[in-house]
Amino acid sequence: MLLTPGPTAVPEFVRESMSKETLHHRTPEFENIFKNTRELLLEILDMPQAVMLASSGTGAMEACVTNLCHSKALTINAGKFGERFGKICDAFNIPKTELKYEWNTPASVEQIVNTIKNDDKIDAIFIQICESAGGLRHPVEQIASKIKSINKNIMIIADGITAVGVEKIDTSNLDALITGSQKALMLPPGLSMIGFSNDAVKKIEKKPAGYYFNLLSEIKKQKQNTTAYTAATTLIIGLGEILGHIKQNGFEKLYIDTALRAKATREALKAIGLEVYPQMPANAMTTIYTESSNEIRKILKEKFDLNIAGGQDHLKGKIFRINHMGLVAPHEASWAVNSIEMALDELGLRTFDGTANKIFMEGLYKL
Numbered sequence: 597m598l599l600t601p602g603p604t605a606v607p608e609f610v611r612e613s614m615s616k617e618t619l620h621h622r623t624p625e626f627e628n629i630f631k632n633t634r635e636l637l638l639e640i641l642d643m644p645q646a647v648m649l650a651s652s653g654t655g656a657m658e659a660c661v662t663n664l665c666h667s668k669a670l671t672i673n674a675g676k677f678g679e680r681f682g683k684i685c686d687a688f689n690i691p692k693t694e695l696k697y698e699w700n701t702p703a704s705v706e707q708i709v710n711t712i713k714n715d716d717k718i719d720a721i722f723i724q725i726c727e728s729a730g731g732l733r734h735p736v737e738q739i740a741s742k743i744k745s746i747n748k749n750i751m752i753i754a755d756g757i758t759a760v761g762v763e764k765i766d767t768s769n770l771d772a773l774i775t776g777s778q779k780a781l782m783l784p785p786g787l788s789m790i791g792f793s794n795d796a797v798k799k800i801e802k803k804p805a806g807y808y809f810n811l812l813s814e815i816k817k818q819k820q821n822t823t824a825y826t827a828a829t830t831l832i833i834g835l836g837e838i839l840g841h842i843k844q845n846g847f848e849k850l851y852i853d854t855a856l857r858a859k860a861t862r863e864a865l866k867a868i869g870l871e872v873y874p875q876m877p878a879n880a881m882t883t884i885y886t887e888s889s890n891e892i893r894k895i896l897k898e899k900f901d902l903n904i905a906g907g908q909d910h911l912k913g914k915i916f917r918i919n920h921m922g923l924v925a926p927h928e929a930s931w932a933v934n935s936i937e938m939a940l941d942e943l944g945l946r947t948f949d950g951t952a953n954k955i956f957m958e959g960l961y962k963l
C-alpha cells in the first residue's frame with residue numbers, strides 16, 4: 597500500500613483511461629479532450645487562466661519565478677520546497693530575500709509585511725500553501741490579503757502542489773497557483789499546472805521570459821486548446837478523467853473527506869502518545885515527530901506492506917509522513933494507524949490495545 601505524500605496511488609479507472617492508443621496532439625480529437633480537461637482544471641483551480649506543462653512541479657515553480665518576478669523575490673523557506681524557490685532565483689541571478697523558518701513553524705504574516713514595507717524592490721512573493729517537508733500549512737490567505745492591501749502589484753505565487761485537490765483554496769488574492777500531477781491529483785508524475793490571475797497574465801505579457809517555460813506562448817496556445825510544444829497527451833487524458841470523476845460527487849466532498857481523514861488520523865496517533873510535528877498541520881499529510889521513525893517505517897514496510905515517507909535533511913530519521921491526498925479509502929487510513937500502533941508494540945514502546953483504531957473510527961463515524 598502506497599501512502600507516501602506523492603507520488604500517490606493512481607486509481608484503476610484513471611490508469612485504464614490512459615491505456616488507449618496514443619493520440620496525435622494536433623488533432624481535433626485531442627483538442628476536444630484538452631478543452632474538457634482545461635475547463636475542469638480552471639474550475640478546480642478557481643482562477644481565470646491556466647496552463648498545463650509537461651514537467652514535474654518544479655518546472656512550474658521555475659516558470660513562475662522567471663515570468664512573474666521582474667525585480668526581486670521574497671521567498672519563504674520552511675522546508676525543502678520553499679528552499680527550492682530560493683535556489684531557482686539563484687540559478688537565474690534573480691535577487692531575493694529569503695525568510696527562513698523551522699520546518700514546523702508557519703510563516704509570520706507580520707514579518708512578511710515588514711519585509712515588503714522595508715524593501716520596495718520586492719515584486720513577487722513565493723510561498724507553499726502546504727510545505728510538504730514537514731506537512732506544514734502556511735497562512736497564505738492572510739499573507740496574500742495583507743500584501744494586496746498594501747501593494748496590489750506584488751505578485752503572490754502559491755505552490756499548491758500538496759494543497760490543490762486537498763482543500764478549497766481562497767484564490768481571491770493569489771496571482772499564481774501551482775500544482776502537479778503526482779500528489780492530490782493521483783496521476784503519474786510528469787504534468788504540472790499553473791492557474792493565473794488576470795493581473796499575472798498582464799505581467800507575463802509585459803515581459804515573458806525563457807523558451808520552453810515561456811508562459812506567454814503557453815497561455816496563448818492553451819487558450820486555443822493546444823500547447824506550444826508536444827502536449828503530455830496521456831497525462832492530460834488522465835487529468836480530465838480524475839477531475840471529471842471528482843466533480844461527479846462535487847469537489848467539496850473530496851475536501852470534506854480528506855479533512856476528516858486527516859483529523860481522525862492525527863487524533864488516533866496522538867492518542868497512542870505520538871507527537872504531531874507541525875504547529876499548523878496541513879490536511880495533505882500527517883507528520884509525526886519520533887526518534888524511532890526509521891524503525892517504525894521499516895516494520896510498516898516489511899510486516900504490513902505499507903509504504904510511508906520519512907524526513908529529509910535534519911529531519912532524516914526523525915519524522916514520518918502519511919499521505920491523505922486523493923481518494924484514500926477509510927480502511928486504508930485505518931490500516932495505517934493500526935499498523936503504526938502494532939509497530940510501537942513491536943519496538944517495545946507501547947503495548948498494543950487497539951486505541952489508535954478506536955479513535956480513528958470514532959473520529960470518522962461517530963461525530
Ligand SMILES: *Cc1c(COP(=O)(O)O)cnc(C)c1O
Nearest residue numbers: 652653654677726728757758776
Ligand atoms: C512535490 C512538491 C513539489 C514539486 O516536486 P516535483 O518533484 O518537481 O514534482 C513542489 N512543491 C511541493 C510543496 C511539493 O510537495
